[in-house]
Amino acid sequence: MDVHPTPVPPPGCPAHDSGGGVPLYGPEFAADPQAYYDYLRHFGPTAPVELAPGVAATLVTDYAAALDLLRDPAFRKDARQWRDLRSGKVPEDSPVVPLLAYRPNCMFADGAEHQRLRLAVTESMMRIDSRRLAQITEQVSAYLIAQFSARGSADLMADYAKQLPLFVFNELFGCPAEIGDRVLFGIAGMFDGVNAAESAQLLHRAVGELVTLKRERPGDDVTSWLMGHEADLTDEEMVHQLSLLLGAGAEPLRNLIGNTLHRILTHDRGAYQDVRNAVNDTLWKNPPIANFAAHYPADDRMFAGQRVTTGQLMLISFAAANFGMALSESHHAANRASLAWSAGPHACPSQRPATGITVTAVDDLLGQLPDIELAVPARLLTWRPGPFHRGLNALPVRFSAVQAMGQPAVPVPAQHAMARAEHRAEHRRAGSAGKWSQFLAWLRK
Structure with a gap:
């Protein structure tokens, strides 16, 4: 008879010394999240976790249980029901509160209000023409690649994956240069932790001006299109829906592009002649948002064999649920049913354009730099810590230098100096001519 030993927390996991939830933050979790998910599964379909010091949550790690929760109206999205935050148990300045606290947008709404806001967002996003989207993405990718192609090396996260979604969204959302520069700056600051509160205010003001x-x-x-929708959104509702679409859309797309490139560069390139297969594998095995979709039980109840209570914070582990399903005998490589886009009434409304942007961005990069390869061993790559996202700190690559048409090659040291100077200058000017202005000027040559 087989004997299965009781799993133990991964090395370095503070759960070794505590009876509390398993921490989903810090470098140990970022380095090997699957070891944590393997351990969490011994609790059953749900497990106790800690999102930040003192912030407890229940994480759903089973695929079937995750689908049940995402589709069950008894689990609400309105974060004002979060019991621990209401009671003061979670400090308002906790680093996870900005992404979990209530805002008047469709992500935090339930019932009729959610349907009204969600329909406006979904129908507006559906009007994006796929050919126009591909054209915009190609223009942005060509511009970004031209900035580093002559060097023969790049960090694909900083130089490409991080910037491309923001540039594309600015174009899709009709941002003029004087507003678009601040939108880019605000979003980057929020996710990079550079004066996050000030960056959020900057984004909010810039989007208000756009409205x-x-x-x-x-x-x-x-x-x-969103403004003209029959839902008749107020200016305040417009600002919050747009801030959600611009901010929350940029981070997952940044990671999806980066994680897809990581998958191609660390696996047999021949297996991914069709970039869509690489994107699909990434969504299953290394999704850009690992743990999110906060829900709160509307009453005390049983769920997946465990008792949950009113206002208890519950999150879906897209990474754990997807990976467990991907290893099952019933999974097929072409299966598109991953939970990376969530499911149910709050499934991501940007799935189609996000997939299109990713496929075009990766295809264009590989097409223009066909011999691109990692510049360091894969084991030396590091991942950004945090309970929600799954993204690389950097993705250094090398390739045969390509001189951009009409542009003289710039020596590598000078390029690096220019990049550092641009970085410093951008942080000095949160409203003057910046990267979006530069792109528009390049496009209109």
Whole structure:
């Protein structure tokens, strides 16, 4: 008879010394999250975790249980029901609160209010023409690649994956240069932790100006379509929906592009002649958002064999649920049913454009730099710590240098100096001409 030993926490996991939840933060978790998920599964379909010091949550790690929760209206999205935050047990300045606390947008709404806001967002996003989206993505990717192709080396996270989604979204949402620069700056600061509170305020003000502009001069863009929707959103509702779409859309897409490139560069390139297969494998085995989709039970109840209580914070582990299903006998490589986009009434409304942007961005990069390869051993790559996302700190690569047409090759040391100077200058000017202005100038040559 087989004897299965009781799993123990991964090396370095503070759960070794505590009876509390398993921590999903810190370098140990970021380095090997699957070891943590393997350990969490011994609790059953749900497990006690800690998102930050003192912030307890229940994590759903089983695929079937995750689907049940995501589709069950008895689990609410309104974060004002979060019991531990209401009671003061979770400090308001906790690093996870900004992404979990209530805002008046469709992600935190339930019932009829959710349907009204969600329909406006979904129908506006559906109006994006796939050919126009591909054209914009190709233009942005060509611009970004031209900035580093002559060097023969790059960090694909900082130089490509991080910037491309923001540039594409600015175009789709009709941001003029004077507003788009601040949108880029605000989003980057929020996710990079560079004066996060000030960056969030900057983004909010910039989006407010965009709403005012589009009220006066609507255009052929997502902002104007959302504004003209029959849901008749107020200016405040517009600002919150747009901030959600711009901010929450940028981080997952950044990681999806980076993680897909990581998968291609660390596996047999021949297995991914079709980039869509690499994207699909990434969504199953290394999704860009690992743990999220906060829900709160509306009452005390049993769920997946465990008792849960009103207002208890519950999250879905897309990474654990997907990986467990991907290892099962019933899974097939072409299966598109991963939970990376969530499921149920709150499934990601940007799945189609996000997939299109990723496929085009990766295809363009590999097409222009066909001999691209990792510049360091894969084992030396590091991942950004945090309970929610799954993204690389950096993805250094090398390739045969390509001189951009009409541009003289710049020596590598000078390029590095220019990049550092640009980085410093951007942080000095949160509103003057920046990267978005530079891209628009390049596009109109």
